[in-house]
Amino acid sequence: MPDATAWVMALAAMLAGAAIGSFIGTALVRLPEGRSVLAGRSACDACAVPIAARDLIPLVSWLMLRGQCRQCGAPIGVWQPVAEITGAVIGGASVLLAPEGLALPAMLFGWQLLLLGLVDAQHLWLPRPLTALLAASGAGLAAWHGWQEASLAPVVTAAAGGALGFVMLWGVARGYRMLRGREGMGGGDPPLLGAIGLWLGPMGAIGTVIGASLLGLAAALVMLLVRRPVAADTALPLGTLMAAAGWAIFLVAGSG
Numbered sequence: 456m457p458d459a460t461a462w463v464m465a466l467a468a469m470l471a472g473a474a475i476g477s478f479i480g481t482a483l484v485r486l487p488e489g490r491s492v493l494a495g496r497s498a499c500d501a502c503a504v505p506i507a508a509r510d511l512i513p514l515v516s517w518l519m520l521r522g523q524c525r526q527c528g529a530p531i532g533v534w535q536p537v538a539e540i541t542g543a544v545i546g547g548a549s550v551l552l553a554p555e556g557l558a559l560p561a562m563l564f565g566w567q568l569l570l571l572g573l574v575d576a577q578h579l580w581l582p583r584p585l586t587a588l589l590a591a592s593g594a595g596l597a598a599w600h601g602w603q604e605a606s607l608a609p610v611v612t613a614a615a616g617g618a619l620g621f622v623m624l625w626g627v628a629r630g631y632r633m634l635r636g637r638e639g640m641g642g643g644d645p646p647l648l649g650a651i652g653l654w655l656g657p658m659g660a661i662g663t664v665i666g667a668s669l670l671g672l673a674a675a676l677v678m679l680l681v682r683r684p685v686a687a688d689t690a691l692p693l694g695t696l697m698a699a700a701g702w703a704i705f706l707v708a709g710s711g
């Protein structure tokens with residue numbers, strides 16, 4: 456049972472996560488348009504009027520404004536509060552559930568995966584710079600652990616996970632293309648599993664594929680139950696499923 460300090464830290468991490476989720480919501484709108492995510496202050500995407508500070512409170516503002524711009528009434532996408540709530544949950548759960556000493560890495564991993572997972576869910580697109588950042592931070596964490604333990608083992612495990620993750624999906628994609636004569640997955644999926652493998656190691660990379668498959672199956676069953684048609688070529692966002700599964704594995708097992 457976490458003590459009082461842990462709950463206070465979890466609350467702080469939830470608030471930070473909500474703010475980062477808010478930023479992720481902005482990035483979701485701007486990235487596909489090729490606009491800078493970091494430059495320029497928050498403004499309405501419809502009327503370009505800058506958003507007042509009082510309307511920038513995660514979730515609260517969205518509810519108060521009933522999901523509409525205060526100036527022009529343009530709808531603010533439902534992805535905005537989804538990103539904010541999930542960002543907050545990632546922060547709080549990292550503090551309360553991650554293995555000893557891995558709360559901060561769990562947040563950094565989770566928030567990056569949240570952005571990647573939501574972009575893939577919306578656009579079936581995994582921006583390479585985001586995947587590269589995920590890979591670099593995973594390699595950095597392994598190097599940090601190796602330096603602390605004066606051992607090469609964490610780096611070797613991470614490298615093996617990265618290589619296995621990439622090769623596994625790259626091989627599946629190639630096999631599918633040879634058998635069916637068309638693409639079965641997005642080109643960004645093998646690099647994403649490679650980046651996740653750098654964080655989780657080889658067992659975690661395999662676990663991510665299994666977990667993503669189970670999540671995909673569950674999603675297909677839910678769609679069947681609500682009588683939405685499921686075709687063989689329904690483009691389920693594999694990146695989104697791998698992001699969710701990979702983060703859950705890190706939360707339970709940590710790296711390596």
Ligand SMILES: [Zn+2]
Binds near residue numbers: 499504527
């Ligand atoms: Zn507006």
